[in-house]
Amino acid sequence: MRVLVTGGNRYIGLELVRLLAATGHEVTVINSHDVPLPAGVRRIHADRRIPGAFTAALAPVRDDFDAVFDNTAFVPADLEPVMDLFRGRVRHYVFTSSQAVYRRSFVQPVREDFRRHAADDDDPRKAYGVGKVRCEDLLATAWQQDGFPATWLRVGHTMGPRSPQPTRDPFFFARLEAGRPLLIPGAGHATLSLVHIHDVARLMVALLGNPNVYGQGYNVAGAECASLVGVIELIGRATGLRPRVVHVPEEIARAQRPPLVHWGEALTGTAILSIEKALRDLDWRPQYGIEAGYRDAWTWWTREGHLQYTFDYRAEDALLEQLSA
Template sequence: MQFQAASGSRAFGAARASRRAAVTVRADKCLIVNTKGGGHAFIGYHLAKQLAAKGHDVTIFNDGDQAKLSAKAPFNQYPTLKGVKVAWGNPTDYSTFPEGPFDVVYDNNGKDLDSCKPLIDAAKGMVKHYVFVSSAGAYKADSIEPMHVEGDERKASAGHVAVENYLKEEGLPYTVFQPLYIYGPHTAKDCEQWFVDRVIRDRPVPIPVPGVQLVTLTHVEDVASMLAAVPGNKAAVGQHYNVCSDRAVTFQGIVKAVGKALGKEPKVVLYSPEEIGTGKSGKAEGFPFRTVHFFASSEKAKRELGWRPAHDFMGDVDALVKEYKASGRAAKEIDFSVDDKILKAVA
């Protein structure tokens, strides 16, 4: 399975010939290039599921070693995807690329130009739509107007931004999606689990001051449904969209919601990471989120893509806690050494 420089051009080029032969195409051939770890890793599985349900022909091309990853979530769910083809390889190595043609390419893997350029170059001039899953973390933090909207200033030094600029410079029919914090089944990175770990064990929950920082937590199915709105949608070309719920919650609000779902009264301990030496520049050792506001508007996606979230975190908390218990994690040993260091420092 190849589409390296020459064979890559041949594979994507075949898409042009097929479009000339059939002007009306109800379904697209979609390639999802998926990352091997981190908070975006489960997007590929959920996106493939939704695209296939819409009648698209879907291939997942996953970065990494199949033997090492296929027993772990979310990759252990791939066999449940009916009709979806799965390939493993290296998105920077043309020789491992699956054979096309593909009409829509989703890059849910690269974070900088070095990791994205080979795929972009192979797709150049040959695909209907190139979708880059970027990050709202590339926005510059704003303490005056903290809610991010599309068009806000972004960090010139961010690797994601360099990729976005390259897509524009090379003239690809691109769309950029900017997710925030994501929760839901088969995640490879903690979100609400960090809070449940502590509340379920009746441990104090250390939260960076002031504790009322607002965040948007978005269900992965809502993330996937927004991305799945792209095939056939020419209006999305050249656009950026925030991928997030239309609700925001505070750090302390997450703790209280988890406590209510568990029937407990959790204790929150507020602390300054900078003062006790466990953090700087908006980050705190051991804490799963930034220490500043991190929320955004999804109104553009609602307006232009006809998208609506089907979930909200507060409505999902009971189910999330049940999933946590069912996973057996409550019986596992968790490393609370950073918590203990914080609690000792503020005692």
Template sequence: MRLLILGGTEFVGRAVAEAALARGWEVTVFHRGRHEPPAGARSLIGDRTAPGGLAALTAAANPDTNPGATPDATLDANLDGNPGGKFTWDVVVDTWSAAPSVVRDAARLLADRADRFVYVSSRSVYAWPPAAGLAEDGPLTEGSPDAGEVPYGEAKRGGELAAVEAFGPDRTLLVRAGLIIGPYENVGRLPWWLGRIARGGPVLAPGPRALPIQYIDGRDLAEWTLDAAEAGLSGPFNLVSPPGHTTMGELLDACVRATGSDAELRWTDPETLLAAGVEPWSDLPVWIPPGELYDAMHTADVSKALSAGLRCRPAAETVADTWAWLRSIGGTAPQRPDRPPLGLAPEREAALLSE
């Protein structure tokens, strides 16, 4: 398989690239050059938000008409294994999460250069408030493929529409992910918990301890996405772990074990935390107390993806591997510039614990 990833050097895109390389696929990553691509991937440099920023894709797809324009001289229109083939790439994977018009421009350019288009979307595309147990046929938020900067849910819905508009419904796979964690995470949710628990001592732990949570390890998302693309699946799929896959208690207990710290989890009921002004999701990442927002984030119907082969590794494995990755890079996770830092400041947590 010949795979083009728009991105491919950070978090989900990198997980997809590494999974594809491990399968022996031909992988090309189109990125801005800010991070090293995975070893073995062909690299195309360009800024898709800038005028003319997609030129490297055009050159790569038409090297005979653009002599010397391809950043990687070994990349030709058919990657040697498909002489005379119709498409440069079998699959395109796009993880873009901002202006839908950026997805639109890339998808239009690639519609006759790639066979299939995979857009990593989000369950935020569902109209608010999503009902508990919502499946893929739930009502959707408004969105436009031509929009500029809009709220996250609208941006992802607009990206979906842009992909389908360019490639058609039968050639487009929409991966509606929930919470994504795991190695390479650059948002700061699981890395914050690991860093906090590694410091040890009393830790403010948000209850209920047995509260079920849903998430997807970025590597499990990558493997399912590649399987689905290779099988020719199309349409929307909720992609997150099944209900009951793990709990808040199991996740934080796994953090204690992985770090080997002397942390003492001080479980506190939701009412006490909310009364103290603690913000779910941001002050204490991953955690959302029971209610409307919890139903939206942690009760998705994923039966369609499970029927299509979704497999989710144990929470303990995700936690341990994320901790190992953090230690390998010095203990501090990269932070996306478009996302705010998460987690309680130490002094505020101490004050709350003293209360």
């Protein structure tokens, strides 16, 4: 198929581009950052943050694609102009959403029919998830009213090479290498789901062009879950470095900015994503467990990743001093 990928220059998007190219698809990416891409991949330069830039760049080639993977839309204002451009032209529009759409649930695992945040929730702490909810609603309405062939993917916490966020794998690798303690809120017993970016990309390719998944949302997570302290122990096994964990009282942890760890479950409680629907509907099964996923990311880190990030430990040192007083 002729596939357009928004982003496609790092992390999940780049993994997707590589897999699409390797499986024989004709791939075009649109982004604002030039990075090495597989042979034969076409690149269009445009910055989505500039109003009108995306649609202006895509309008001349709007008939060139059978499918779109939209990885860089966060609110309807990002999404709607691109949808309008490809309405009636593409056979599949796949939107990358997030597990952040879900409200806290006391029942686990979290299935696709569980409650999401209200689309009119104006709590700034939920802005990312609410933006994704609004995008999903826009796509669902377009499918119901016009047959717009959309699917949305609620991706869970990720691991793997080339994280654009230093708060993911690089956060732990850098501290383990430096022999620093890892500060976590409370006992660290809350459980979370993790998925390797290659398994996310594999699921994306697996559903491409399948009319049975139009108008549907899917959780995307790995087959394994673990508590916060369990994940840290598995990272230690993957790296061969023994983690030294410091448990920070929750009332102190809640006041820290930025948070001690980027997983919200550390303070809000367990969130395990069900992938039963994806396993039932798609020819897909996760390949990476948690330890294997971090081992793959560690290989990248030791080869080149450690050169790409810097960390400031002053706030952590001040907190450690406070805790020892």
